[in-house]
Amino acid sequence: MAAVEEGAFARAFSAGMAATDCALRALLRPGDHLVIPNDAYGGTFRLIDKVFTQWNVGYTPVALYDLDAVRAAITPQTRLIWVETPTNPLLSIADIGALAEIGAQSHAKVLVDNTFASPALQQPLTLGADIVLHSTTKYIGGHSDVVGGALITDDEELDDAFAFLQNGAGAVPGPFDAYLTMRGLKTLVLRMQRHSENALAVAEFLAGQSAVDTVLYPGLPGHPGHDVAARQMSGFGGMVSIRLRGGRAAAQSLCARTEVFILAESLGGVESLIEHPSAMTHASVAGSQLQVPDDLVRLSVGIEDVADLLGDLEQALA
Structure with missing residues (x-):
């Protein structure tokens, strides 16, 4: 996964939502804030809205194609810009490079859920993103017979944080799931x-x-x-x-x-x-x-x- 996304580090998870949960816990603390797409994947929104808000994490939904709206949504507490492009299910497009610049200027990490595009069509790390997330259940697995997730980054400190949380929560894939995912990559x-x-x-x-x-x-x-x-x-x-x-x-x-x-x-x-x-x-x-x-x-x-x-x-x- 690291190779196909042109990243240095990758972690495989038992599900896309396990990867999502790990990324959110690694990057956010009580009182922090994140920006999310206003048409984000329902599972991602549910986790943030129903779970992370209980820990005093705030969020603002924004049309990510509107860069001025993204800038306006950022607060001094913003630690993360969560990007989907194309989005699920409205197929909106966000400019990854432009959002990466906004993130750098505001000291917020930029995570791109690359599930819809797959690394065959889009490589967000090469465009300036800090983290790439996948539900490998989808195009990477490709045959509707495996459930999995992945986080890829060039940041060793972030990867260490992901590894600690993944190990602590046991959010690891089984060996056969890993095999099926590798099989899918061959024809991606x-x-x-x-x-x-x-x-x-x-x-x-x-x-x-x-x-x-x-x-x-x-x-x-x-x-x-x-x-x-x-x-x-x-x-x-x-x-x-x-x-x-x-x-x-x-x-x-x-x-x-x-x-x-x-x-x-x-x-x-x-x-x-x-x-x-x-x-x-x-x-x-x-x-x-x-x-x-x-x-x-x-x-x-x-x-x-x-x-x-x-x-x-x-x-x-x-």
């Missing part, structure tokens, strides 16, 4: 190329469907983060989200009608998945500042024949 670049190709075709197809109001995919030239993504990524990834004109009912209907796209949480495997975030992966943010629209559908586009994927979506939308 090839898979990400196919995921990206298929996702672009799916996004372009969906953009032409009358039932679809908005397509969220950074590979489309009309995406507000397209230029930044093109600069810091070598491909646009396999995740596509859409908003449907028919609202919640239309979103649920689409999820129920697909046949090749499997209705399931998680993402990043060779098979295509579809889900309704407001009722599934992001139910934990309902009623919060991070609540996702109920007309949103998230697609994890797999490596199947693209004609099968487009045909499935066409019949499901009919």
